[in-house]
Amino acid sequence: MADAKTILGIDPGTNLLGFGIIRVMGRSAEYVDMGILDLRKEKDAYAKLKAIYDCISEVCKTYHPDEMALESPFYGKNAQVILKLGRAQGAAMMAGLQYGIKVYEYAPRRAKEAIVGNGAASKEQVRNMLERTLKVDLASKHLDATDALAIAMCHFYEQSNPVHSGGKASGWEKFVKENPDRVK
Secondary structure, eight states: OOTTTEEEEEEEOSEEEEEEEEEEEEEEEEEEEEEEEEOOOOHHHHHHHHHHHHHHHHHHHHHHSEEEEOOOOOSOOOOHHHHHHHHHHHHHHHHHEEEEHHHHHHHHHHHHHHHHHHHHHOOOHHHHHHHHTTOOOOGGGGGGHHHHHHHHHHHHHHOOTTTTTTTTTTTHHHHHHOOEEEEO
């Protein structure tokens, strides 16, 4: 399958980091795996970053993702929290970049909107929709992993959107030109 690819989604965190993997074939996606890296017992901030790097490196070696979609740190009142999330995200990014994986970022609201249609959806609503979409039973104790799966699915939806143009203004023009039978 020439258009088959694997997408690794990551919900970065310095206490809990979630990852989710989907396999994409054409316009459909299937669940591959997901998991949590629990760092709550580790007190050393730099040891946490190394654990994130090592974990994501191992995931990359195991599943050979073509693309990585990360949840971007969002605006918050506590600058220290944003800094810590950015570091966790950076450790995960470096692990992927080491294997030549393309990296993309999505805001948490964007992922929820892509999955549920509501940027303010709860983690449980996201999990329920992913279960229906991917036809898999997802444990409620793994909500950070389902968030990561949502990031991967958001990336898939973004990339499979017929008007996606990588930020270029010619998205609709290209779509109309390539699909004249679909435009009235």
